[in-house]
Amino acid sequence: MLTNSKMPPLPSNDKRWRIVTGTMRRHGFARDALIETLHTVQEYFGYLDKPSLRFVAASLHVPLSQAYGVATFYHYFTLKPPGKHTCLVCLGTACYITGAGQLLAAAEASLNVKAGETTPDGNVSLVSARCIGSCSMAPALIFDGETAGNVSETVLRNKLQGWNN
Amino acid sequence: MTFEELEQIATDARAAKETFPRALNVCVAAGCLSLHSDAIKSALEKEVRRRGANCRVAGTGCMGLCSLGPLVTREPDGHLLKNVAESDAPEIVAKLNSAMPERLLYSRDQPFFQRQTAIVLENSGRIDPEKIEEYIAAYGYQALLHALTDLTPAQIVQEVSKSGLRGRGGAGYPTGLKWGTVAKTIGTTKYVICNADEGDPGAFMDRSVLESDPHRVLEGMIVAGYAVGANLGYIYVRAEYPLAIKRLQVAIRDARRLGFLGSQICNTKFSFDIEIRIGGGAFVCGEETALIASIEGRRGTPRPRPPFPAQSGLWEMPTLINNVESFANIPTILRRGGEWYASLGTNKSKGTKVFALCGKVRNVGLIEVPMGTPLRQIIFDIGGGVPEGHRFKAVQTGGPSGGCIPEQFLDLPVDYESLKEVGSIMGSGGMIVMDDSACMVNVARYFMEFCMSESCGKCIPCRAGTAQMFELLTRMTNGTAKLNDLDLLEELCDMVSSTSLCGLGQSAPNPVLSTLRYFREEYMEHIVRKHCRAGVCECNKLAEVSA
Numbered sequence: 001m002l003t004n005s006k007m008p009p010l011p012s013n014d015k016r017w018r019i020v021t022g023t024m025r026r027h028g029f030a031r032d033a034l035i036e037t038l039h040t041v042q043e044y045f046g047y048l049d050k051p052s053l054r055f056v057a058a059s060l061h062v063p064l065s066q067a068y069g070v071a072t073f074y075h076y077f078t079l080k081p082p083g084k085h086t087c088l089v090c091l092g093t094a095c096y097i098t099g100a101g102q103l104l105a106a107a108e109a110s111l112n113v114k115a116g117e118t119t120p121d122g123n124v125s126l127v128s129a130r131c132i133g134s135c136s137m138a139p140a141l142i143f144d145g146e147t148a149g150n151v152s153e154t155v156l157r158n159k160l161q162g163w164n165n
Numbered sequence: 166m167t168f169e170e171l172e173q174i175a176t177d178a179r180a181a182k183e184t185f186p187r188a189l190n191v192c193v194a195a196g197c198l199s200l201h202s203d204a205i206k207s208a209l210e211k212e213v214r215r216r217g218a219n220c221r222v223a224g225t226g227c228m229g230l231c232s233l234g235p236l237v238t239r240e241p242d243g244h245l246l247k248n249v250a251e252s253d254a255p256e257i258v259a260k261l262n263s264a265m266p267e268r269l270l271y272s273r274d275q276p277f278f279q280r281q282t283a284i285v286l287e288n289s290g291r292i293d294p295e296k297i298e299e300y301i302a303a304y305g306y307q308a309l310l311h312a313l314t315d316l317t318p319a320q321i322v323q324e325v326s327k328s329g330l331r332g333r334g335g336a337g338y339p340t341g342l343k344w345g346t347v348a349k350t351i352g353t354t355k356y357v358i359c360n361a362d363e364g365d366p367g368a369f370m371d372r373s374v375l376e377s378d379p380h381r382v383l384e385g386m387i388v389a390g391y392a393v394g395a396n397l398g399y400i401y402v403r404a405e406y407p408l409a410i411k412r413l414q415v416a417i418r419d420a421r422r423l424g425f426l427g428s429q430i431c432n433t434k435f436s437f438d439i440e441i442r443i444g445g446g447a448f449v450c451g452e453e454t455a456l457i458a459s460i461e462g463r464r465g466t467p468r469p470r471p472p473f474p475a476q477s478g479l480w481e482m483p484t485l486i487n488n489v490e491s492f493a494n495i496p497t498i499l500r501r502g503g504e505w506y507a508s509l510g511t512n513k514s515k516g517t518k519v520f521a522l523c524g525k526v527r528n529v530g531l532i533e534v535p536m537g538t539p540l541r542q543i544i545f546d547i548g549g550g551v552p553e554g555h556r557f558k559a560v561q562t563g564g565p566s567g568g569c570i571p572e573q574f575l576d577l578p579v580d581y582e583s584l585k586e587v588g589s590i591m592g593s594g595g596m597i598v599m600d601d602s603a604c605m606v607n608v609a610r611y612f613m614e615f616c617m618s619e620s621c622g623k624c625i626p627c628r629a630g631t632a633q634m635f636e637l638l639t640r641m642t643n644g645t646a647k648l649n650d651l652d653l654l655e656e657l658c659d660m661v662s663s664t665s666l667c668g669l670g671q672s673a674p675n676p677v678l679s680t681l682r683y684f685r686e687e688y689m690e691h692i693v694r695k696h697c698r699a700g701v702c703e704c705n706k707l708a709e710v711s712a
Contacts, residue, residue, distance in 0.1 A: 030462075031462055036443065036462075073445070075445065091366070094524050096366075098525075129446075131367060131368070131405075133363070135367050137231070
């Protein structure tokens with residue numbers, strides 16, 4: 001097992017890096033821990049920035065290109081900081097045929113951003129998902145981690161407006 | 166752990182339950198939980214304490230009828246309460262020993278409950294998924310103990326073959342055959358992988374099983390490990406299912422505590438452990454070779470087969486990959502025998518299948534029916550049909566790899582072969598009902614958009630072909646298509662399905678092909694008359710302008 005002496009320096013004094021290192025240690029700093037480690041980074045920092053990718057790649061001895069490749073391949077990882085609030089519109093089949101497309105359009109119009117973007121003031125991120133598995137409540141949305149079912153355009157607009165005030 | 170010790174745990178757990186004459190089970194699976202069933206549970210607990218009622222309040226898994234959630238059942242009479250709110254707690258507890266108010270009560274005397282046969286979902290909604298003792302009280306881990314003490318690995322494979330179980334991930338490869346192949350490969354290191362990367366939009370069966378009865382999946386995996394000679398298993402689960410991940414973590418910890426996982430399981434020489442790997446939201450990772458690449462920490466791109474994972478899989482070792490539902494069937498098969506299991510279902514498709522019934526249907530939820538049940542029975546009896554004011558149009562099975570089945574095939578028995586014959590596939594079990602407000606061209610475009618953005622980009626037919634097909638379908642929906650675009654589309658369908666590297670590309674044209682087969686007139690309307698009869702597509706606006 002690799003020891004700490006072979007580790008690159010921590011990107012900052014932030015205590016969260018210890019948790020990230022903990023994940024890597026649990027996997028014996030093996031190369032296949034890359035995805036698990038990136039999950040930890042994203043969970044604690046909200047997104048993957050370049051210093052964190054460099055740090056993880058160097059710690060696990062994987063080429064930076066592979067770390068970047070993985071980070072951009074999987075939809076779950078984001079390289080941009082998320083907004084203060086997140087509105088996630090599910091575009092699964094059940095939601096789609098019950099009007100999720102219109103909901104997404106309404107959210108885009110209301111926030112003036114496209115899906116996958118964050119408002120310029122960094123307040124709201126609008127995200128779309130493939131299927132969140134809440135098909136029984138279609139159309140379903142997730143507002144800041146809380147699932148809302150059978151959402152109407154009015155409910156959506158009110159929620160977004162509430163965040164803006 | 167011996168049979169006596171296991172029986173003792175079961176007896177203790179049952180006795181602990183029976184000290185309460187009444188029990189209230191609150192569904193805390195994802196569907197009801199997002200309607201705040203946890204708050205209802207605490208309200209009920211508070212109320213029971215306040216009144217000093219002799220009643221147990223427990224959280225359980227999915228009760229199936231998700232559209233009427235949050236759901237609560239009262240034991241021992243099994244009364245089902247629907248649309249329960251926090252404010253109903255005092256009344257429910259006050260009337261513990263009398264009739265429940267009409268507005269909450271939902272009769273079980275309905276086809277939704279009567280037409281189902283539960284194997285995979287037998288404990289779902291009845292036991293607390295976070296308590297291993299309750300699973301044991303429901304005869305859990307008996308199959309494992311039986312397998313380890315009474316059976317040889319070869320006998321287990323034989324039993325699974327006898328059951329006729331076929332892969333529940335969608336392709337329907339005989340499970341026994343797969344186990345046999347891995348068992349026969351020579352090598353000391355083998356792996357078992359549980360594919361819980363349920364990517365099909367509109368499917369939530371695996372998630373529900375993992376949230377409601379995680380030990381069943383673990384037990385199936387451990388038995389599989391013993392049968393094929395593996396000592397390590399991985400569960401690859403979607404990051405989008407945090408509750409399922411949490412319950413799996415609890416289940417693995419508890420199974421280790423009681424010695425069902427770890428070294429020398431149940432005082433035998435067999436050792437096995439399970440690790441969770443969290444996916445990254447890539448649909449292609451449901452494909453087995455892509456999933457393996459992802460567990461190895463790489464981009465999830467598939468590779469050509471053969472060699473199949475059974476010969477060379479994870480870290481080039483023989484690897485058994487099965488779907489969640491396949492593993493969940495194993496404990497029952499071993500407990501009740503392969504022959505019993507094979508007595509359910511049709512000639513070539515045995516047992517039961519779990520479906521996530523959703524879309525334009527009254528009873529949305531999770532159901533389990535014997536193979537061979539006609540579609541009409543599933544949609545109109547169990548599902549309660551299409552809500553008032555609309556007509557049934559098609560049912561979509563198999564997600565982006567499946568097709569739309571029109572009304573004339575409603576009496577089709579649901580099994581692997583019949584669905585394939587009409588241009589769809591069994592798939593993992595998503596069943597989305599569509600009514601006349603759905604435009605079939607638009608649905609085809611929706612699935613093509615899905616495949617286009619989920620294509621990993623490794624092979625050209627899929628990467629470029631799906632993009633071209635999406636472009637053609639977009640033209641049809643916005644009214645700029647010409648008649649020869651239809652020929653081009655069909656040509657591309659053939660090319661992409663016959664030359665793509667993996668299942669994603671090979672099956673990507675299915676939604677287009679099946680809608681072309683049964684709803685060709687809708688395509689013609691879009692192209693020639695610039696008209697969408699469902700009023701969904703942009704081409705209607707165009708027609709208005711020119712008129």
